[in-house]
Amino acid sequence: MIKYIAALTIATSLSTSLWAQDYKQIHKDMIVVDGHNDVIISSILDGHDIGYLLKVGHTDIPRLIEGGVDVQVFAVWSDDKRWKIGAFKHANDQIDALEAVVNRNTDKIQIAKSYADIQRIQAAGKIAAVIGIEGGNMIEESVDNLEYLYNRGARYLTLTWNYNLPWVTAAAVEDSKPENEQQGLSKHGVEIIRKMNQLGMMVDLSHASKKTFYDVMKVSKKPVLVSHSNAAALTPHSRNLDDKQLKALKKNKGVVGVNFYSAFLDSTYNSRLNTLYTVQLGVAPSEKMGSTAKYNKLTPENQAKADAPIERLLEHIDYLVEKVGIDHVAIGSDYDGIESAPVGLEDVSKFPVLTKALLERGYSKKDISKIMGLNFLRILKDNEG
Numbered sequence: 001m002i003k004y005i006a007a008l009t010i011a012t013s014l015s016t017s018l019w020a021q022d023y024k025q026i027h028k029d030m031i032v033v034d035g036h037n038d039v040i041i042s043s044i045l046d047g048h049d050i051g052y053l054l055k056v057g058h059t060d061i062p063r064l065i066e067g068g069v070d071v072q073v074f075a076v077w078s079d080d081k082r083w084k085i086g087a088f089k090h091a092n093d094q095i096d097a098l099e100a101v102v103n104r105n106t107d108k109i110q111i112a113k114s115y116a117d118i119q120r121i122q123a124a125g126k127i128a129a130v131i132g133i134e135g136g137n138m139i140e141e142s143v144d145n146l147e148y149l150y151n152r153g154a155r156y157l158t159l160t161w162n163y164n165l166p167w168v169t170a171a172a173v174e175d176s177k178p179e180n181e182q183q184g185l186s187k188h189g190v191e192i193i194r195k196m197n198q199l200g201m202m203v204d205l206s207h208a209s210k211k212t213f214y215d216v217m218k219v220s221k222k223p224v225l226v227s228h229s230n231a232a233a234l235t236p237h238s239r240n241l242d243d244k245q246l247k248a249l250k251k252n253k254g255v256v257g258v259n260f261y262s263a264f265l266d267s268t269y270n271s272r273l274n275t276l277y278t279v280q281l282g283v284a285p286s287e288k289m290g291s292t293a294k295y296n297k298l299t300p301e302n303q304a305k306a307d308a309p310i311e312r313l314l315e316h317i318d319y320l321v322e323k324v325g326i327d328h329v330a331i332g333s334d335y336d337g338i339e340s341a342p343v344g345l346e347d348v349s350k351f352p353v354l355t356k357a358l359l360e361r362g363y364s365k366k367d368i369s370k371i372m373g374l375n376f377l378r379i380l381k382d383n384e385g
Contacts, residue, residue: 026365027355031122033071033373034348035257035330036132036206036228038337040094041077044101051105058335061101061108061127063349070122071112071373072348073227074098075337076154077134079161088145091138095131095152102129113153115381130380132204132227135161136168141188143195155380156202156225159189159212167192171238174209184211185219193219200384206257206332207239217248222383224254225376228332230264231319234312239264246323255379256324257332258317262308262340263291265316269308269340276302295339303340310342310353314361317371326367330376 039059044050050060064072076098078090085093102109112118112128121128131153139145139157146157159165162172167189174182185193193216196203202225205213216224226249232240241249241256249256262269270291277294278284280302285294295303320329335341335348344353351372358368 023356023359024352026359026368027068027352027372030068030355030365030369031070031373031377032068032351033073033331033376034069034333034335034351035073035225035376036075036134036259036332036337037072037335037348038075038077038134039335040074040098042336044097045094049104050101051108058333058341058347061105063347064127065108066349067347067351069127069348069351071118071128071130071377073130073132073156073332075132075134075158076138077161077337078138079135080137080163086140087135087138088140088142091133091149092152095149095154098129098131111153113155115377115384118377118380130155132156132158134158134204134207136165136192137161139192141165141167143192146192146195146201147199150199150201154201155383156204156227157196158204158206158227159208159216161207169209169212170207171209172207174211175238182209182211184209184213185215189215190219196220197222197383202379202383206259210242210245213245214248217252220252223252223379224249225379226254226256226332228257228259228334230259230316231323234316234319235264235267237264237267243323246320250324250328253328253379253382255328255330255375256320257330257376258313258320259338260313260333260335260341260345261338262306262312262342265312265342266308269306273298273306273340276306292339304343307340307346308342310344310357313342313345313354314357317358318361321371326370327375327378329371331372 043057053062054060076091076094078087083090109127109129110121112121112130118128133154136159159168160170162170164170164173167186169183203220204225204227206227206229230240232242273294
């Protein structure tokens with residue numbers, strides 16, 4: 001943190017020369033990778049054609065192009081309580097839907113199943129679409145299903161979502177229990193991690209319980225990914241990593257992708273949301289009302305007031321860089337899986353704004369390139385080898 005505070009001081013004195021640079025061109029020259037986006041489940045399966053500019057959601061192909069996104073990880077997610085069709089089938093249905101989008105837009109986007117594929121697709125001026133499976137429920141405890149999804153293009157598996165599975169446990173459930181009652185990775189879970197290492201499939205520890213996190217660190221022979229999480233020291237939340245976890249992640253040579261969700265960036269977000277809701281509607285929200293429902297009731301002006309300042313995101317990046325090093329921080333926006341992103345980063349078209357903010361903060365173009373894409377590509381390649 002100290003060196004970046006110093007860098008910020010220097011940057012202030014050099015601001016004229018920094019701002020004189022074309023940050024959009026700097027951004028364009030980088031390989032930009034977003035490690036987590038939920039547009040399949042939130043938009044594509046609802047019938048929206050992301051090949052066209054949409055007025056809903058955070059993501060479509062025109063906005064990805066405008067945002068200079070070279071590699072987009074499309075999350076495949078299924079909640080067993082919400083969908084009763086079978087999680088493995090649901091996962092395949094979502095991959096089918098993504099492939100249909102790609103087939104309609106072959107001049108703009110292509111599925112990538114390897115680092116070499118990404119290089120080739122990027123060189124052709126197209127977006128590389130990578131698949132990430134968000135939730136081990138979708139393999140239905142089957143190593144064969146895991147391999148099947150890998151062969152379809154899935155390059156990471158987020159081990160669990162917000163509930164426990166027979167072989168792995170979630171932070172949302174487990175971390176609040178007394179330490180002696182916490183469960184982590186089962187014997188079958190160990191087999192699954194070893195199979196992922198063998199396949200070259202990244203282990204994603206976002207959503208994982210602390211016990212699971214450390215159990216995986218003992219088993220995995222490859223660097224792990226934490227695709228969309230932040231720093232618990234700045235925003236205490238089960239979805240964020242504490243300093244001990246960050247130390248272990250650095251030792252593992254893994255990567256953490258910064259999540260853009262206002263609630264994971266700013267501890268005051270929910271209270272601010274409640275206040276704005278109450279003032280606008282003249283009644284307090286019910287206790288059962290979720291944050292997305294509240295947010296969607298607000299006017300655009302009040303939504304902007306609820307959103308976290310971009311400064312909160314920059315503070316998390318600073319902190320993570322301090323704790324794990326510049327080679328271990330990436331981007332995992334969680335667009336279309338969140339209702340609120342930071343001011344100025346309202347959708348995928350706004351990624352150049354983050355590059356500009358990091359330049360103004362004193363980060364070098366080389367270091368920004370690592371955060372914006374190279375670190376994710378490195379861990380992908382490391383898992384392939």
